[in-house]
Amino acid sequence: MNSPLLSVEGLSKRFGGLQALSDVTFAVNTGEIVGLIGPNGAGKSTLFSTLVGLHRPSAGKVALNGRDVTGLRPHVIAANGLTKTFQNVSLFAGSSVLENVLIGGLVHSRVASARGFAMDCLERVGISDIAQRSAGSLSFPERARVEVARALCTRPKVLLLDEVMAALNTAEMDEIISLIRDLRKDGLTVVIVEHHMRAIMSVCDRIFVLNFGQLIADGPPAHIARHPEVVKAYLGREHDV
């Protein structure tokens, strides 16, 4: 059997007296779309930030394609193929859409060659027509696409999407879901943190559930939607899938 593309073993993160992640272990295979859910404060963003090197883990190991990337600097981890988008979309409002996306490409190349690839990424997410617009003037759905394009510009193998659908209505969310499916068809592996259960349940092959920093369940959407501990800790009721 092939080894998983992303492998996380016994990952823990402590902030002073607070244990934000406790002994988290999971694996993601090439081409999967995996969801990560759990109540506010469960540790989802901390897990993403620790995976991409923004936090140094207190214990545990992260491997990408069999290579240990634990504790490496964020740009080195990005260059190895693991990238995340940022919650509460953090674009440079005074810069153009193209400039915002191009920043992602600087992990691999200089500005001149990054520009062409940044345009390709904008094309891939369907917004090449707004490349010269100021990022500060964008709608929420446009901003979500720019965030995805910027992450794509780092040429990820695994893309971590942190609540990119947060401010979107149902129709806008469906468009992003369709984009995520297209990215998978192109060979990308995706992990999604999202509070919109309809979106998560419809797009993910598998879902991991965090509660108080611990992984309490892992399985296909139909299993997670009826998992008693998940319903109690997070969902509040069983969901139809």
Ligand SMILES: Nc1ncnc2c1ncn2[C@@H]1O[C@H](COP(=O)(O)OP(=O)(O)OP(=O)(O)O)[C@@H](O)[C@H]1O
């Ligand atoms: N830099 C930090 N310093 C100290 N504590 C932190 C830090 N970042 C997160 N925490 C704490 O770690 C815990 C997990 O937070 P985290 O943001 O990862 O949860 P989350 O599951 O992403 O929540 P949400 O769904 O609200 O985004 C929380 O108790 C939070 O207050």
